[in-house]
Amino acid sequence: MNPERLDERFFSQDAVTVARLLLGKTLVRVFPDGSVGRYRITETEAYLGEADKACHASKGRTPRTEVMYHKAGKIYVYLIYGMYWMLNFVTGPEGSPQAVLIRGLDDLRGSGKVGRLLSVDKNFYGEELQNSPRMWVEDAPELSDFETAARVGIDYAGEEWKNKPWRFIALR
DNA sequence: CCAGTGATCAGG
């Protein structure tokens, strides 16, 4: 049986659950030249809705955060520091703005490096992983060997939110 | 430690 492409059912779970379950799953990218890259997801972070001060949606619905209010399984990308494209997947029920940031693939760590490796840019904004011809996620056995940590780069979020253990790191 | 680099958003 071929690996199943993960769809809206999978991504509709809450962001913390999806961030954990994505560890070990296979991210597939078909590049413009037709070459195919397959990567094991090794680090993720969860951003859990308007209440989460670290989540972009804590500032409400704007053109940038709009896609997080859409149905799960869409791609949320944005440019940070004028140089780095962050790759996120929308999760949770429709209307509940949640997302999971992809921070590591195989041995590569760092969300900025992930965007560079995959040649992500604003054209991916809103694309659906269940339909896209150039990016999707395939199922793989659940990975139990991982650790959690606080999320990176969100000191502005305040004590309650910045210490949530919503960063998931695959071991081995 | 800190500079680079430009979209985004709130405020006039």
Add this chain to the structure above:
DNA sequence: CTGATCACTGGA
């Protein structure tokens, strides 16, 4: 329009 801010990285 202005200006602060930023889910980062790489090099002193």
